[in-house]
Each structure stands twice: as structure tokens, then as C-alpha cells.
């Protein structure tokens with residue numbers, strides 16, 4: 001076990017953004033976190049990483065857990081001069097050989113060292129992945145890493161994530177909208193339903209999430 | 220022209236710009252200009268308190284400014300009011316209370332003009348020692364928090380996940396800013412200190428390939444502006460603060476001119 005959330009809930013005001021979520025990631029596992037927009041996937045990931053406090057339940061992390069995190073959004077200030085390679089060493093120094101191999105793993109090694117603001121959306125997404133895996137994490141948390149990556153590329157990206165999981169023997173928590181990929185390649189799929197715990201909106205669950213709900217929870 | 224007081228002011232200014240360069244970069248990257256203004260405005264309250272309890276001005280200003288930073292740190296977490304509203308409250312509240320307090324001491328010789336715009340005649344040997352001692356300490360602190368602060372500037376979440384302590388780094392930076400502003404009071408004055416933080420960094424942005432280059436470049440531009448401004452001040456008998464800022468502004472415009480020719484170059 002790397003992380004284990006039990007009956008986890010996060011509340012904002014009167015509203016439960018997520019509630020009664022059980023989720024475990026073991027070493028070497030690929031766990032999908034699926035749900036419609038606003039279902040609380042990003043919130044769930046942040047709660048598991050300890051980036052926001054939970055209001056109910058518990059989250060256990062093994063001591064000294066090394067995490068690689070790719071957030072859903074990263075808004076860079078245009079006034080901050082950052083190149084591809086400088087971003088790789090943002091939180092820790094690494095020898096250049098390690099930077100090269102992380103960039104090579106995501107296919108960015110021939111890019112040179114341009115300012116990150118000039119990258120395309122898909123290139124930037126790959127760079128964020130490289131930045132996460134250079135730490136050789138035990139747990140990789142990826143919040144919609146395939147956004148802006150082209151169709152062919154998203155298949156390649158999934159293969160890449162599988163390779164990383166095999167090489168590093170790490171657990172992966174993957175937030176995605178791709179239900180098919182989740183069902184076929186995930187060790188487990190956790191489905192969140194938006195407004196599930198709102199008093200007033202019970203019964204408004206749409207068909208996509210309603211159907212997916214049957215696969216909900218742990219196994 | 221190279222009188223003793225002038226040499227002292229020049230040395231003090233250079234010691235100051237050494238720190239305002241890198242610190243100003245963070246102001247620009249993190250959009251903290253109004254935060255800087257707030258600390259600067261609270262300096263008048265600091266002056267009043269220093270007069271009241273008979274402290275060295277720079278110390279009084281630093282302590283008050285540091286308290287304002289702590290108050291801001293606390294309020295941001297506790298209060299639902301937006302940040303700029305809180306800053307406005309502290310900034311103008313501090314300024315007003317300071318002015319009212321000072322008005323109780325009509326025979327106290329507080330040169331408001333000098334506090335607002337700087338006065339190179341006012342830099343004493345003690346000031347010089349305080350500025351250089353504090354400056355070296357500030358640079359050391361900045362070096363220590365550089366990585367967490369920079370990571371937090373890009374994304375606090377990434378910094379936390381990597382085990383850095385962005386909150387602590389941000390608090391240390393706030394205190395450091397209070398020290399810089401306190402030290403700057405004699406040279407550029409309360410009203411213009413933020414300009415010395417922002418203009419040099421803005422001038423070098425387009426020439427810098429990394430955050431570290433930008434910080435070093437801003438320090439060099441800041442030192443140049445201080446030296447040029449002080450010479451102008453001594454030559455034309457203009458107030459030192461505005462002269463320094465005008466020099467910085469001229470440098471900024473020059474860096475803009477240099478590269479406006481090739482079309483389509485953003486920022």
C-alpha cells in the first residue's frame with residue numbers, strides 16, 4: 001500500500017464536493033479516477049496528496065512517500081523566464097544526464113532548451129510528466145495528462161505511463177475521461193458522481209455517470 | 220563633489236540595490252506590487268512609533284513593517300475579504316494612524332519630505348552599517364529560500380508535493396521585504412521604494428533566460444540607477460528618491476527601445 005483513503009470527504013460550505021470515497025493505490029498499480037466535470041476528481045487527488053485538508057474519513061500515506069504530481073492546470077507567469085531544463089530542476093537539483101533521460105522518456109530530448117511559454121499544449125503536458133517522473137516517484141498522480149495531446153498521442157501517452165509504471169515500479173493514480181481505456185487497462189476504476197451528496201439535486205445524475213456508477217467503489 | 224555624505228549615500232544605495240534586484244523580481248513574478256506599497260506605507264507608522272519610544276528609525280520601521288506582514292499573513296488565512304481589500308485596509312490604515320500620531324508631536328523634528336522622497340544628506344555611518352549588515356543577511360536569506368520560493372511562484376502545490384515549505388518561504392520573504400523597505404527609507408523614501416523594486420526587474424526581463432539571470436541583471440540595473448540618480452541629485456540639487464527612479468525609468472525605456480525594431484516580439 002502506498003496511499004489509502006477511507007470514507008474520505010471534503011466539504012466547502014454546506015456542500016460536500018466529495019464524500020464516502022474509498023481509494024487505495026498499491027505499488028505497481030494503475031488506478032483510474034473517472035467522473036464528469038465537477039465530480040471532484042481534482043479535489044480527490046489533492047486530498048490524497050495532502051494539498052487540502054479533508055473534513056471526514058482518513059488518508060494514510062506511507063512515510064517518506066515520493067510523489068510525482070502533474071496538476072490539471074499550471075498557469076505560468078509570463079514575467080518569469082523559465083526554460084524547459086530549468087523547469088525540470090524547479091524543486092530539486094538533478095545531474096544533466098538525469099534531466100536528459102527524463103526528457104527522452106517523454107520524447108522531448110530533441111527540443112533544445114526553449115522558454116516553456118513557447119511550447120505547444122501537448123509538449124507542455126509531456127514536459128510536466130517528465131518533471132514529475134525525474135523524481136523517480138513511488139506514486140505518480142496525473143490529473144488529466146492527456147489534455148491537449150492528440151488522439152494518436154494519447155495512446156502513446158498511455159503506453160508511456162505503462163512503461164514508467166513498469167520501470168519505476170510505482171503506483172499511478174490517473175484522472176481521465178476515457179472510460180474505455182480505464183476499463184481495459186486499469187487495475188481498478190474509481191468513479192465519482194457530481195452532486196451525489198447535494199440534498200437538492202438527487203435524481204439529476206446523468207446517464208453517463210449513472211451507468212458508470214455501477215463500477216464505483218473499490219473493486 | 221565626492222563629499223563624505225555622498226560616498227556614504229552611494230555605498231548605502233549600492234548595498235540596497237544588491238537586494239532590491241532579486242527581491243524585486245519576486246515582486247514582479249508574484250504580482251506583489253500592492254503588497255510592497257502596503258509595507259512601505261506602514262513605514263510612517265513605524266516612524267511615529269520610533270519617535271514615541273526613541274528607537275533608531277530604521278529599526279522602528281522594520282519592526283512595524285514586519286508586524287504588518289504578519290498581520291497580512293494571518294488575515295489572508297482567517298478573513299474572507301479579498302487580498303487587495305485587506306492590503307488597502309492595512310496600507311492606508313497604517314499611514315493614517317502614523318500621521319495622526321506624528322501630529323501629536325508638533326515640535327518633534329521629523330522631516331516628512333525626507334521620509335517620503337529620501338535624503339542623501341541623512342545617511343549616517345550607523346545607517347550605512349545597518350544597510351550593509353542587513354543587506355548581506357537579506358541576500359543570505361534569499362539564497363536559502365530561493366528554491367522553495369521559486370517553486371511556490373510556479374505552483375505552491377508542486378512545491379508542497381516535493382516536500383518544500385512554500386508557506387515558510389513566503390513568510391520569510393515578507394519579513395525580508397520589510398527589512399529592505401526599512402533600509403531604503405533614507406535613500407529613496409516611502410513613496411518611491413516600490414519603483415526601485417519593480418523597474419529594474421522589468422527592464423531586464425526580456426534579456427534574461429533564467430530566473431537567476433533576471434535577478435542578477437535587476438541588481439546591476441538597480442545599482443546603476445542608484446549611482447546615476449545620486450550623481451544627478453548631488454549635481455542638480457534634486458531630491459534623491461525621485462532622481463533615482465527617473466534614472467531607472469530612463470534605463471527601462473532604453474531597454475525597450477533597443478528591441479522594438481524587430482516586429483512581432485511580444486514582451
Ligand SMILES: Nc1ncnc2c1ncn2[C@@H]1O[C@H](COP(=O)(O)OP(=O)(O)OP(=O)(O)O)[C@@H](O)[C@H]1O
Pocket residue numbers: 012017035036037038039040041042043044072
Ligand atoms: N475551493 C473550492 N471552493 C468551493 N468549491 C470548490 C472548490 N474547489 C472545487 N470546488 C467545487 O468542487 C467541484 C469539484 O471540483 P474538481 O475540480 O475537483 O472537479 P473535477 O472532477 O476535477 O472536474 P474537471 O473534470 O472539470 O476537472 C466543482 O463543482 C467545484 O466548483
Ligand SMILES: [Mg+2]
Pocket residue numbers: 041042043072143
Ligand atoms: Mg479536475
